[in-house]
Amino acid sequence: MNDGLSIGALARRTGLAVSAIRYYEAQGLIRPWRNPGGQRRFQRSDLRRLSFVMIAQQFGFTLPEIRQELDRLPGGRTPTKADWANISATFRTRLDQKIEALERLRDNLDGCIGCGCLSLPACALYNREDKAAAAGQGPRYLMGDRPE
Amino acid sequence: MNDGLSIGALARRTGLAVSAIRYYEAQGLIRPWRNPGGQRRFQRSDLRRLSFVMIAQQFGFTLPEIRQELDRLPGGRTPTKADWANISATFRTRLDQKIEALERLRDNLDGCIGCGCLSLPACALYNREDKAAAAGQGPRYLMGDRPE
DNA sequence: CCTTGACCTAAAGTTAGGTTTAGAAATTAC
């Protein structure tokens, strides 16, 4: 009887749309198998994988980034608590970096806005290292990211 | 001779693409006038407006949100330092809220990941109030935002 | 005057992260 969860069951339990789960499979975030009729079947541990995905997204990580983290889980067996704690560690570090970057930006804002430097390239708010950590998108090719 | 900046000059000084500046005009973030030949001419204070746009984007604000802030600048005259400091205040508040929300999420993560609750709807990481403040997008209709 | 570079508009293309639709096949419920 324990032949895995259907996609609908998984959707009900995670709150995700069925279409979103299929999309996540296409992005390599989960790897269900198929039953004789060709329908997807999921392990119970995929509930946790998807929960992790949803939470990581709230923190502003992209799906490829999340996939990278998930790929560090063991392949052959169901992840244990220790496995999750392990991947949580790197995750937490990257998170701290994001928050610090935002705080630095905020502090610069305090010094900068209202002064004249806002219009100068020299303004601290333009320093590049914090850019990637920030949440917004900004002009796509800002700061030399222009493709050839 | 001081008949305003051309769009190219503005682009060079802000680092924005010309196409981005035209797009911002379409979104109501700047309001250039036209010269006799139909070309856009900008005020020097638009340099600051655009700088503000770029910085606000780094903080994760959308263009409509930024427009809302900019609309609080005086209409008839060039904004003064006091005007900018004024709009900076609300901005700073919203920013603090964003950072706090991220910190709360992080703290929840510490308690949650590695434990069993990650897969339960009761998990603190799912509490709704922080959702809007977070940076990521997540599944579009998560948590009852589904349109009729 | 003529050429070159900057500028114009409108429309289509791009990326991320999904959703919607259409038509068909598998499951489940009665």
Add this chain to the structure above:
DNA sequence: GTAATTTCTAAACCTAACTTTAGGTCAAGG
């Protein structure tokens, strides 16, 4: 055994924030 659900795939559509393209006009230099 049949009706109602679910699920399947592929392809088209969606939003934000732009970029690119196409075809034409404006402005400045020699």
